[in-house]
Amino acid sequence: MDISRRDFLQIAAALGILGVGGNLMAGSHKRVDEITATDIMDFKPVGKVSLLHICDLHAHIKPLYWREPSTLISAPNLTGTPGFLCGESFADFYGVKPGTLEGYFDTYLNFEELAKKFGKMGGVAYIKSVVDEIRRDRGKDNVLLLDSGDTWQGTAVALKTDGEAIVKAQNYLGVDVMVGHWEFTYGKERVRELIDMLDAEFISQNIIDNDPFSDDFEELVFKPYTIKEVGGAKIGIIGQSFPFTSTANPKRFTEGWSFGLRLDTLQEYVDELRNDKKVDCVVLLSHDGFSVDQEVARKVHGIDFILSGHTHDPGPKPITINGTVIIIAGSHGKYVGRLDIDIRNKRVVDYNYKLIPIASNLITPDKQGIELVDALYRPYDQELNQVLGKTKGLLYKRDTFYSTFDALIGEAIRDEMDNEITFTPGYRWGTTLLPGDDILLDNVYEMTAITYPEVYTFELEGAKIAQLLEDIADNVFNANPLYQQGGDMSRLTGVTYDIKIGAPSGKRISNLKVNGKPLDPNRDYVVSAWGGNLQSVGKNLRESKIRPVYDITADYIKKKGTVDISRQSNVNILDVGCGCPKAGGICS
Amino acid sequence: MERRGFLKGLAGACALTAVGAPTLSLGAEKPKSPNEISYEKALEVITNGKGAKDSDKVHLVVPEIAENGAVVPVKVTVNHPMEPNNYVKSIHILSTKNSNARCADIFLTPANGKAYFATRVKLGGTQEVVAVAELTDGTFIKAHKSVKVTIGGCG
Numbered sequence: 001m002d003i004s005r006r007d008f009l010q011i012a013a014a015l016g017i018l019g020v021g022g023n024l025m026a027g028s029h030k031r032v033d034e035i036t037a038t039d040i041m042d043f044k045p046v047g048k049v050s051l052l053h054i055c056d057l058h059a060h061i062k063p064l065y066w067r068e069p070s071t072l073i074s075a076p077n078l079t080g081t082p083g084f085l086c087g088e089s090f091a092d093f094y095g096v097k098p099g100t101l102e103g104y105f106d107t108y109l110n111f112e113e114l115a116k117k118f119g120k121m122g123g124v125a126y127i128k129s130v131v132d133e134i135r136r137d138r139g140k141d142n143v144l145l146l147d148s149g150d151t152w153q154g155t156a157v158a159l160k161t162d163g164e165a166i167v168k169a170q171n172y173l174g175v176d177v178m179v180g181h182w183e184f185t186y187g188k189e190r191v192r193e194l195i196d197m198l199d200a201e202f203i204s205q206n207i208i209d210n211d212p213f214s215d216d217f218e219e220l221v222f223k224p225y226t227i228k229e230v231g232g233a234k235i236g237i238i239g240q241s242f243p244f245t246s247t248a249n250p251k252r253f254t255e256g257w258s259f260g261l262r263l264d265t266l267q268e269y270v271d272e273l274r275n276d277k278k279v280d281c282v283v284l285l286s287h288d289g290f291s292v293d294q295e296v297a298r299k300v301h302g303i304d305f306i307l308s309g310h311t312h313d314p315g316p317k318p319i320t321i322n323g324t325v326i327i328i329a330g331s332h333g334k335y336v337g338r339l340d341i342d343i344r345n346k347r348v349v350d351y352n353y354k355l356i357p358i359a360s361n362l363i364t365p366d367k368q369g370i371e372l373v374d375a376l377y378r379p380y381d382q383e384l385n386q387v388l389g390k391t392k393g394l395l396y397k398r399d400t401f402y403s404t405f406d407a408l409i410g411e412a413i414r415d416e417m418d419n420e421i422t423f424t425p426g427y428r429w430g431t432t433l434l435p436g437d438d439i440l441l442d443n444v445y446e447m448t449a450i451t452y453p454e455v456y457t458f459e460l461e462g463a464k465i466a467q468l469l470e471d472i473a474d475n476v477f478n479a480n481p482l483y484q485q486g487g488d489m490s491r492l493t494g495v496t497y498d499i500k501i502g503a504p505s506g507k508r509i510s511n512l513k514v515n516g517k518p519l520d521p522n523r524d525y526v527v528s529a530w531g532g533n534l535q536s537v538g539k540n541l542r543e544s545k546i547r548p549v550y551d552i553t554a555d556y557i558k559k560k561g562t563v564d565i566s567r568q569s570n571v572n573i574l575d576v577g578c579g580c581p582k583a584g585g586i587c588s
Numbered sequence: 589m590e591r592r593g594f595l596k597g598l599a600g601a602c603a604l605t606a607v608g609a610p611t612l613s614l615g616a617e618k619p620k621s622p623n624e625i626s627y628e629k630a631l632e633v634i635t636n637g638k639g640a641k642d643s644d645k646v647h648l649v650v651p652e653i654a655e656n657g658a659v660v661p662v663k664v665t666v667n668h669p670m671e672p673n674n675y676v677k678s679i680h681i682l683s684t685k686n687s688n689a690r691c692a693d694i695f696l697t698p699a700n701g702k703a704y705f706a707t708r709v710k711l712g713g714t715q716e717v718v719a720v721a722e723l724t725d726g727t728f729i730k731a732h733k734s735v736k737v738t739i740g741g742c743g
Contacts, residue, residue, distance in 0.1 A: 243652075243653075244653055246655040246656075247653055247654075247655055247738060251655070251656070258655060258661070259655065260651045260652070260653075260655070261651075261652055264649060468739065471738055471739055472739075474736075474738070475738055478736075482652045483652060483653060483734075483736045485653070505714075532739075533739065534739070537739065
């Protein structure tokens with residue numbers, strides 16, 4: 001019997017005789033202190049083409065701690081599927097051992113202890129070392145670096161330079177092609193300017209001019225695809241920016257542009273690349289989100305690889321749906337995905353994949369990168385390194401309903417606005433601070449650095465609050481991934497509620513209480529909100545109180561000195577017994 | 589006339605003919621429209637009580653999630669000949685939950701060459717958009733797709 005390498009890997013993975021990710025990664029079973037940079041890079045090359053993939057850097061050009069979620073709840077039909085795995089269910093599904101380097105990078109398990117052992121993650125100088133080593137190894141003309149977007153936004157240095165610092169970092173890394181989402185929150189004009197500075201190509205098949213009075217009405221805003229000659233093969237790369245940018249972020253930034261999944265035209269471009277342009281391999285560089293891209297693979301035919309992003313999932317193993325292989329490389333610069341492709345007779349015959357963890361303690365950083373990051377930060381160092389206070393416990397983002405950093409922001413807003421309820425958005429980017437860490441102004445920006453930071457305080461009727469929560473819950477827990485927007489549930493301060501995830505749309509939430517009392521549907525509540533557009537449905541906006549969320553949060557931490565945030569969630573899930581259930585809702 | 593020019597002229601006009609409740613109907617108070625007509629009633633009137641059969645000949649393109657519920661782009665193509673005695677006589681665009689379910693009625697002749705129509709409709713909330721086509725043999729065929737209308741928020 002002739003067992004191909006891929007078959008062998010699948011069998012081996014099933015038998016558990018290899019390490020994580022179906023790779024010959026000896027490191028995964030070594031004692032943690034034995035792992036070296038060689039283990040991280042260890043890889044069995046395949047074919048001549050290497051596609052390197054990064055996604056959702058969120059402007060973290062310096063290494064950071066980033067804890068993966070301890071609660072990731074989905075509609076029952078999606079529970080335990082890739083995109084809805086965390087902690088124990090993640091470790092179980094992918095065969096990751098808690099306590100190893102992969103366990104530290106991919107799950108929240110023993111995070112605080114392992115953080116001390118393995119140190120910070122990511123950073124462009126470290127990413128660059130990894131990318132350069134692969135370029136040296138494979139020959140630089142055989143390697144492409146592809147970026148699934150959410151790169152320009154997420155830190156003070158990005159916000160204060162209107163994205164320019166991050167474009168410089170991308171040019172330094174040598175990014176070849178990118179798509180976008182948060183990029184668009186700098187506004188259309190700035191996006192154009194930044195693209196002019198960017199060495200990479202910016203492509204998107206799903207952004208169309210939507211202004212009936214413009215000459216470009218219904219025309220593409222960006223090139224839909226690009227064709228790259230790599231390792232003797234023609235690779236067609238189609239761009240898919242975040243389909244719901246104009247509903248998830250303020251419309252004013254992209255006025256006159258229309259987004260959407262646009263699967264009809266996506267299929268047309270796949271066919272065009274295959275039949276007219278005669279490419280050897282079709283790649284979709286996507287910011288759809290991991291679960292949405294699994295639906296895309298079911299509905300669109302002829303894509304070889306989807307390089308996904310947006311939902312921040314680390315995917316140690318590729319998943320294959322209808323012959324389309326989907327990979328996703330986590331977030332915050334924690335990983336580089338390496339995809340080697342063997343192309344023969346104009347078709348893909350084999351591939352190998354590895355999610356390379358950017359463990360800053362184990363990788364020697366590129367000197368030029370350290371200098372670049374220092375230079376980009378220098379004008380802001382004094383301001384951003386201010387110590388505002390200390391945290392007693394772990395401050396983290398993520399989780400479906402509640403996280404300590406969000407709770408801190410909610411408390412800060414409540415303290416200043418003297419409101420009854422605070423809404424904080426369920427973004428999936430931010431930072432993690434370990435117990436006892438100083439909180440720097442830079443850390444506050446890491447949680448809040450957006451171009452629309454205003455905290456609005458206004459009045460909202462009880463009935464509308466209940467309806468809004470149902471509406472938001474339906475965007476997070478819809479059984480159809482195509483109707484999800486890929487974030488976590490909005491965080492509420494001052495409110496507790498019960499939720500039945502599997503209940504029909506509009507009927508999930510019960511026992512809604514505001515500051516301990518049942519919500520009165522007929523009463524107006526004083527509500528503060530940021531990062532969304534709730535103020536547009538409220539009344540009696542307190543104009544004089546509008547202030548950026550980072551200023552409010554920084555002032556509050558200074559006032560408190562040491563913050564001590566409860567780990568207790570304000571939301572009670574009725575139909576799921578743990579934070580990281582396996583398929584069928586099983587909790588181990 | 590170029591397709592683009594045609595669409596351009598149309599987009600402005602159709603927004604005015606669209607009907608429906610406010611984009612985000614958060615309040616319980618739904619204004620009672622004098623033209624209120626349910627989807628079931630509208631379908632009955634259009635098809636003369638015959639009803640319409642689901643058909644993949646009707647190709648309906650709508651966004652999964654509306655960017656703006658007040659102007660949701662809808663495109664309909666009916667893959668059917670447009671010959672003198674065998675053609676698509678009309679295309680009707682309906683919504684299942686607007687207070688007036690009838691969004692647009694378009695009447696065609698073989699001279700149209702292709703049974704294609706694009707417009708924008710106003711949707712009062714998450715619901716289905718339905719395209720019904722009448723053929724010269726007196727039958728009706730349709731296609732439907734769900735559009736989510738939401739305040740959005742995550743990211």
